[in-house]
Amino acid sequence: MTMTAQEADRIKQAIPSDGVLPVFHQRWSARAFADREVTQEELRRVFEAARWAPSSGNEQPWRYVVGTRGTETHKKILESLMPGNHVWAKKAPVLMIGVAKTRFSKDDRPNHYAVFDLGASTAYLVLQAAALGLTTHQMAGFDREKARTLLAIPDGYDFGAAIALGYQGEPETLANEELIQRETAPRERRPLREIVFAEWGKGLF
Amino acid sequence: MTMTAQEADRIKQAIPSDGVLPVFHQRWSARAFADREVTQEELRRVFEAARWAPSSGNEQPWRYVVGTRGTETHKKILESLMPGNHVWAKKAPVLMIGVAKTRFSKDDRPNHYAVFDLGASTAYLVLQAAALGLTTHQMAGFDREKARTLLAIPDGYDFGAAIALGYQGEPETLANEELIQRETAPRERRPLREIVFAEWGKGLF
Numbered sequence: 354m355t356m357t358a359q360e361a362d363r364i365k366q367a368i369p370s371d372g373v374l375p376v377f378h379q380r381w382s383a384r385a386f387a388d389r390e391v392t393q394e395e396l397r398r399v400f401e402a403a404r405w406a407p408s409s410g411n412e413q414p415w416r417y418v419v420g421t422r423g424t425e426t427h428k429k430i431l432e433s434l435m436p437g438n439h440v441w442a443k444k445a446p447v448l449m450i451g452v453a454k455t456r457f458s459k460d461d462r463p464n465h466y467a468v469f470d471l472g473a474s475t476a477y478l479v480l481q482a483a484a485l486g487l488t489t490h491q492m493a494g495f496d497r498e499k500a501r502t503l504l505a506i507p508d509g510y511d512f513g514a515a516i517a518l519g520y521q522g523e524p525e526t527l528a529n530e531e532l533i534q535r536e537t538a539p540r541e542r543r544p545l546r547e548i549v550f551a552e553w554g555k556g557l558f
Numbered sequence: 559m560t561m562t563a564q565e566a567d568r569i570k571q572a573i574p575s576d577g578v579l580p581v582f583h584q585r586w587s588a589r590a591f592a593d594r595e596v597t598q599e600e601l602r603r604v605f606e607a608a609r610w611a612p613s614s615g616n617e618q619p620w621r622y623v624v625g626t627r628g629t630e631t632h633k634k635i636l637e638s639l640m641p642g643n644h645v646w647a648k649k650a651p652v653l654m655i656g657v658a659k660t661r662f663s664k665d666d667r668p669n670h671y672a673v674f675d676l677g678a679s680t681a682y683l684v685l686q687a688a689a690l691g692l693t694t695h696q697m698a699g700f701d702r703e704k705a706r707t708l709l710a711i712p713d714g715y716d717f718g719a720a721i722a723l724g725y726q727g728e729p730e731t732l733a734n735e736e737l738i739q740r741e742t743a744p745r746e747r748r749p750l751r752e753i754v755f756a757e758w759g760k761g762l763f
Binding site for chain 2: 371372373374376377378380381382393394396397398400401402403404405406407409410411413415416417418419420424425426465466468469470471472473474475476477479480481484491493504505506507513514541542543545548549550551552553557558
């Protein structure tokens with residue numbers, strides 16, 4: 354396996370011109386991280402973007418617990434990950450977990466859009482990271498109760514994704530051939546007719 | 559009230575340069591819609607972006623039911639909205655509702671990230687709309703059961719937001735002074751120290 358990160362990039366980005374912002378295609382979920390730190394200013398920009406997502410009642414229910422390499426928080430998040438993620442995410446210089454406050458701050462009513470809005474904020478976050486040349490990989494595979502305990506996340510906050518962030522590394526630095534294959538496989542999405550309906554089940558396009 | 563849409567725009571976008579993609583600030587949730595249709599090609603681009611969001615297991619659980627002005631679907635979505643939204647959203651040339659499939663297609667296991675991933679896809683959608691000069695406004699205020707019945711949305715799909723989409727109109731075309739005030743108020747967000755933690759409750763920045 355001698356594909357370089359640049360070659361992998363070309364494969365991942367070989368998408369026909371389709372009239373959307375390039376950043377939507379620049380973002381993809383790599384697993385190979387380079388041995389390069391992320392600066393505090395880069396991190397600030399990533400969260401500055403996450404801050405501006407829309408939310409129900411402008412509640413902004415999102416919170417991020419962020420561990421940079423060498424910190425206790427980084428170790429705790431790593432310890433919460435399932436083995437299949439741990440094997441590659443341990444090389445990510447930044448690990449974080451997003452959570453959403455499940456009640457409105459102003460009147461304590463349940464916020465049914467808390468996790469939906471966290472999803473939007475996290476999308477802003479990963480897009481801004483891509484715009485800075487960083488790669489992110491969101492993970493569902495972590496032990497939520499372990500993460501809640503280790504990171505002291507209060508009741509009243511629901512989990513979103515764990516996120517690895519850093520500079521992209523060479524695919525062949527991954528631990529095994531299966532991961533290398535996944536790293537260089539083409540990206541696939543459902544066609545529009547399966548997701549956009551003029552009426553239920555009937556494609557708009 | 560003589561503020562034009564352009565002046566309102568200047569207020570909404572008067573945000574210091576902070577190193578993030580301009581599209582994050584271009585997007586805001588207007589309520590005043592111009593009497594101008596959205597083309598099929600513009601709509602296609604908006605959903606082409608929505609298609610490329612990341613999702614757990616690449617399930618892509620998002621589905622959008624889309625009504626353009628004059629269609630039965632537009633009427634049905636409008637009929638589902640709460641009065642406070644109905645009053646301004648009736649002028650939007652496109653109304654849609656996003657839903658998320660709550661089980662994985664491959665094995666029918668519950669997908670705990672369905673609504674989170676729908677939130678990400680909807681973020682892509684509204685950002686691409688902003689990049690095209692369109693405005694969007696997401697609404698929690700609609701009758702979900704009415705929408706499910708009228709739009710024939712099956713069990714096994716959870717609701718995200720209803721979304722109005724179109725070209726921005728003049729604030730003074732809104733129905734009352736309160737809406738005009740809200741249209742021209744500055745946008746506000748929590749500071750980073752409240753949402754990004756090195757450990758719980760302790761700001762990273």
